[in-house]
Amino acid sequence: MRWFVLLLLFLGAVINFADKSIVGLAAVAIMKDLNLSYTAWGLVGSSYYWLYPVTGIFGAALADRLGAKKILGFLMLTWAVLQFGVLAITALPLLIVYRVLLGVFEAPFSPVAYSHANKWFPPKLRGFANSVVVSGGTVGAMVVAPILVALIATLGWKVAFACLGAASIVWFFLFQFFTKENPVEMYKEKQKEKKVKLEKLKLKDFLKVLGSPTALFTTFCYFSAYFLVVWFAVWLPIYLVEVVQLSAAQMGYSVAIIGVASILIYVGVSMLSDHLFKKSQNWRQSRVYVVAGAMIIGAIVMASSTVFQNPIWVVVAMCLAKGLTYAILPIGPTIMINELPERGGLMTSILTSSGNLAGIVGPLLTGSLIALAGANKIAGYNLSILFMAGLVLVFSILFAIFVKPISAKKNEDVSNGKVVGDEGQGNDSVLV
Known part of the structure; x- marks a missing residue:
């Protein structure tokens, strides 16, 4: 059952990021159809994140109380409604309203999914x-790019958006009727105990956890990585067409290649981190140093794309930059949950929502830099890339220095008939 749950969470993330990124893939068509400038397009990209941090925290906290299954199902239905609503968009204000609402209801998905897993x-x-x-998320944002590009070219961008709404409905029925909220019945008793703890948690204690170097610099590092997440979703397709001079079809395949390669890289980094954790039980060696090292290399490689702008190297550099820099995305939530396990959903939501503040600034910054560069668009794109690479480099170094996760938590999880603590030690328990 847990692997089926993970499969559906994976597919949910595919839909979630396809919803986010299709606007970038359809950028040329939308800008032409609605007569938008680069500055206006930066506003469109930013609008998705205006309420994202707030609703991400609220939705994840609600999931801690009501259960992930109910919240995720509700979110999927709202995505479907909004994607079908794209058919009515005729001007910039309506497009911005759509993007704001989509961000409102997509924000809780990632933290709730991490907590549920x-x-x-x-x-x-x-x-x-x-x-x-x-x-x-990478599959939704990049690997399915050729399919989405084909849909946009053949059916139009509005119908392509509606197709994603149909996918949300299918996911809703699969998740609601074929999964369970918890691994075993005894876990429900643990949830009841947690609800009591939630009510007794003091704000002062909670803020103390959030202000700790571990939580603070993990959040900063995640924040820096999310500049790249947003840039890849909103600006990469246009960058490949206007700067690297790829055709629409070549752009779609390049985006897919970058997506597939990056998945292999950051999954490999995560597996290495898990292997080292299992072997040493040392959080700093297995989680912090592995992630920081990967991000530092990724930042340097991404910066190199501004110097060596051969199309092949640009694609290779983007593969490495995306794969290595994204290492914080799967590992960051485990660090945050470890700091306050009874508030897993809330902790991950603060991490992801704080990171998504980059979504507000990033598109506007890139759009402004390109507009200021005037006819020299390449300079504008290069400045945005160097800024992101520098930000990731600085915060990944600070992450390596200051993040020291609590390594002696005695949290219990049920897996394969055992209750497993955070140090990987198992005790006999009721079988699933």
Whole structure:
């Protein structure tokens, strides 16, 4: 059952990020249809994240109380309604309203999905499980790009959006009727105990956890990586066409190649992290140093694309940059949940929502840089790439220095008939 749950969480992430990224793939068509400038397009990209941090925290906190199954099902239905609503968009204001609402109801998905996977998998597999969920985002944003580009070209961008709405409806029925909320019945008793703890949690204690170097610099590092997440979703397709001079078809295949390669890279990094954790039980060696090292290399490689702008190298550099920099996305939630396990959904929502603040600034910054560059668009894109690479480099170094996760938590999880603590030690328990 846990693997089926993980499969659906993966597919949910595919839909989630396809919803986010299709606007980038359809950028040329939308800008032409609605007569939008680069500055206006930056506003469109930014609008998705205006309420994202707030609703992400609220939705994940609600899932801690009501259950992930109910919240995820509700979210999927709202996505379907909004995607079908695209058929009525005729001007920039309506497009912005659509993007704001989509961000409102898509924000809780990632933190709730990470928390839900956390319930189904033992600590030694959580890095891998979260990397699978993250890879769903890459598949949705990049690997399915040729399919979405073909839909946009043949059916038009509005119908392509509606097709994603239909996919949300299919996922809703599969998740609601073929999965369970928890691994075993005894876990429900643990949830009842957690609800009591939630009510007794003092704000002062909670803020102390959030202000700790571990939570603070994990969030900063995630924030820096999310500049790339947004850039890849909103600007990469246009960058490949206008700067690298690829055709629409070549752009679609290049985006897919970058997506597939990056999945292999960050899943590999997550598996390495899990392996080292299982072997040493050392959080800093297995989680912090592995992630920081990967991100530092990724930032340097991405910066190199501004110097060596051969199309082949640009694609290779983007593969490495995306794969290595995204290492924080699956590992960051495990670190945050470890700091306050009884508030898993809330902790991950603060991480992802704080990171998504980059979504507000990133598209506007890139759009402004391109507009300021005037006829020299390449300079505008290069400045945005160097800014992101520098940000990731600085925060990944700070992450390596200051993040020291609590390594002695005695949290219990049920897996393969055992209750497993955060250190990977198992105790006999009721079988599933």
